[in-house]
Amino acid sequence: MAASRLPPATLTLKQVPAVLCLPKQLTWFVRRQQVLLLYRRILQTIRQVPNDSDRKYLKDWAREEFRRNKSATEEDTIRMMITQGNMQLKELEKTLALAKS
Numbered sequence: 001m002a003a004s005r006l007p008p009a010t011l012t013l014k015q016v017p018a019v020l021c022l023p024k025q026l027t028w029f030v031r032r033q034q035v036l037l038l039y040r041r042i043l044q045t046i047r048q049v050p051n052d053s054d055r056k057y058l059k060d061w062a063r064e065e066f067r068r069n070k071s072a073t074e075e076d077t078i079r080m081m082i083t084q085g086n087m088q089l090k091e092l093e094k095t096l097a098l099a100k101s
Helices: 018-046 052-068 075-100
Strands: none
Touching: 018 052, 018 075
């Protein structure tokens, strides 16, 4: 049996305290906050749409998209959806800025 290269004071995986598992929970918390902030920003931007029917359509669309994806658990998938949502928000803001000018 080969000697371990780890120093004798190194903890094994079984000895790692549960506190060290916190980063995954912290990551989940940060992603949740990002999603909620994105949702609020989208709804605030939609309120600026002048046409009532367009505003209702966009509001329903945003709610449905967030509802449809609320069960996502994969970290990469969530990050991708946040990125796409931010890009769509920027497009909406550009469109509103052009409509006002």
